[in-house]
Amino acid sequence: MKIGICNDHSGVEIKNKLAEYLTGKGYEIVNFGSDIPDSIDYPDVAHPLATAVESGEVDLGIALCGTGNGMAITLNKHQGIRAGLCWSVEIGELIKQHNNANVLVMPTRFISFEAILEITDAWLGEEFQGGRHLNRINKIACR
C-alpha cells in the first residue's frame, strides 16, 4: 500500500520518523511535505497530497501541521478527500469506521510522537463499516 505524507515546518522531523516507522511495516511512502525547517504555507503541500489521493497515485494520505486544522481545512476542499483531524486512538479508529477517511490529519504541536504512531496504527488497522455510514458520506458532497 502506498501512503502519501505531507507536513509543514512543524512536522519535518516527525514526518521523517513516521515515514521510517511505516516503511519498516512494509508501506511505501511518497513524500509531499517540506524537508526544511523554514516556514512554509500548508496549502502548498496539502493540495498536491489531495490530488495524489484523488487520482489514485497513493492509496491513503497522512498530513501533519501544528494544529492540524490548516491541513484539514485545505484537504477537505477537494471533493474526493475525507480528511479527519485526530488527537486520540479512538478518533483514529472512528474516522475510518464511520467516515472512511482517506487522509489522517494530526496536530504536531499538541500530541506526542508516540500518540502519532498509535493513532496511525489505529486508523490503518480499521475498516469502513458501510451501511448507514455510507449513506452519510454519500451526502457530504456539495451540489
Ligand code: RB5
Ligand atoms: C504554522 O505556524 C501553523 O499555522 C500551522 O502549522 C498549522 O497549525 C496551521 O493550521
